[in-house]
Amino acid sequence: MQADHDKVLRQLKIARGQIDGIVRMVETDRYCIDISNQLMATQSLLARVNADVLKAHLEHCVKTAMVTGSAADQDAKLQEVERVIDKLAR
Secondary structure: OOOOHHHHHHHHHHHHHHHHHHHHHHHOOOOHHHHHHHHHHHHHHHHHHHHHHHHHHHHHHHHHHHHHOOHHHHHHHHHHHHHHHHHHHO
């Protein structure tokens, strides 16, 4: 992975902590809107982490394939990105 490992790990650990907190909220029957707000905050954090990972992939892996890779490598990288875009659009 070409993204900043420390930053990605830190953000994922924050998300894990948020999920642990959400589990405790559900277990203690907290107010639905409070749980929903925490869920949305965690989803937002994970979306930002994913964006960072994808940007790093484009800037390093895809760029390298476009400069030094074979036509098959270039096509494979473009297809990977297209599949991710399709998933994000759902």
